[in-house]
Amino acid sequence: MVVAPLSGVAIVSGGGRGIGAAVCVRLADRFRAIGVIDLDRGPAERVATDLRAAGRVAEVRAVDVTDVAAVQEAVDSLVTAMGGLDTVVAAAGNQVGAEMADMSVAVWSSVLDVHLTGSFAMVRASLPALRRSSSPSVVLVSSVAARGIVGHANYGAAKAGIMGLTRSLARELGPEGIRVNAVAPGFIDTRMTRDGAGHRGLSWEEFAGPAAAASALGRIGQPEEVASVVDFLASPDSSYMTGQIVYVTGGI
Numbered sequence: 001m002v003v004a005p006l007s008g009v010a011i012v013s014g015g016g017r018g019i020g021a022a023v024c025v026r027l028a029d030r031f032r033a034i035g036v037i038d039l040d041r042g043p044a045e046r047v048a049t050d051l052r053a054a055g056r057v058a059e060v061r062a063v064d065v066t067d068v069a070a071v072q073e074a075v076d077s078l079v080t081a082m083g084g085l086d087t088v089v090a091a092a093g094n095q096v097g098a099e100m101a102d103m104s105v106a107v108w109s110s111v112l113d114v115h116l117t118g119s120f121a122m123v124r125a126s127l128p129a130l131r132r133s134s135s136p137s138v139v140l141v142s143s144v145a146a147r148g149i150v151g152h153a154n155y156g157a158a159k160a161g162i163m164g165l166t167r168s169l170a171r172e173l174g175p176e177g178i179r180v181n182a183v184a185p186g187f188i189d190t191r192m193t194r195d196g197a198g199h200r201g202l203s204w205e206e207f208a209g210p211a212a213a214a215s216a217l218g219r220i221g222q223p224e225e226v227a228s229v230v231d232f233l234a235s236p237d238s239s240y241m242t243g244q245i246v247y248v249t250g251g252i
């Protein structure tokens with residue numbers, strides 16, 4: 001058995017909570033340094049503190065991923081502080097819904113901006129450093145909602161857009177050896193889904209129960225179960241995979 005040494009640098013947007021936080025923790029098994037980008041500094045700092053306690057380098061930048069210039073500045077400073085960049089995970093996400101007839105342009109745009117422009121901003125800002133990496137990879141976060149979700153057409157459209165972004169970037173960057181893949185989670189227990197229950201006037205059990213019943217495994221997922229797939233897609237174990245959307249849904 002060969003135990004690989006810790007190496008490499010990763011940056012994770014939305015790393016303060018939920019799936020992004022679980023990705024930070026999981027990647028820290030292999031990476032020596034993790035940059036955590038999030039809207040709120042507090043949760044991101046808590047993740048970074050845990051990573052430092054485990055002996056990793058961890059840096060936080062509190063940034064709104066829709067601010068493309070601020071993302072560029074944050075990624076540049078993280079690359080300088082951590083000495084490079086090998087993997088980028090764009091996990092920042094929001095969900096603000098309405099039936100189409102009532103959906104304002106502001107609500108429509110807020111979701112497209114965070115998911116699509118945020119992913120664009122993260123990848124574009126990271127490209128110069130990824131081009132210097134010997135094992136560069138990008139993992140975006142789509143969703144099973146790309147197949148359609150009532151009352152959240154903006155979210156469904158954004159997550160379908162991330163699939164197109166993933167496949168387009170894979171083709172564009174593949175010749176340089178930069179791999180681009182995405183995970184498409186099903187129903188995962190995070191603040192986003194817990195808030196979703198509240199917005200629908202449902203208890204957590206009323207909201208999560210049908211989602212669990214709809215899956216082949218008969219349960220909802222945990223953030224760590226998405227993080228392990230992200231880790232695989234970021235690792236050399238998936239060295240011949242690019243442009244792929246990997247569903248992590250418990251079998252929906």
Ligand code: NAP
Binds near residue numbers: 016
């Ligand atoms: P979450 O627990 O609410 O975490 C979302 C994270 O994104 C938070 O840390 C949040 O920061 C951050 N964020 C939101 N808007 C941001 C912005 N403009 N700039 C920077 N950071 C921002 O939700 P989650 O479920 O883990 O979601 C993570 C990703 O998985 C999202 O892309 C989501 O669409 C996707 N996903 C989730 C599920 C699910 O069932 N949970 C299923 C499929 C896909 P603050 O805490 O500071 O607001």
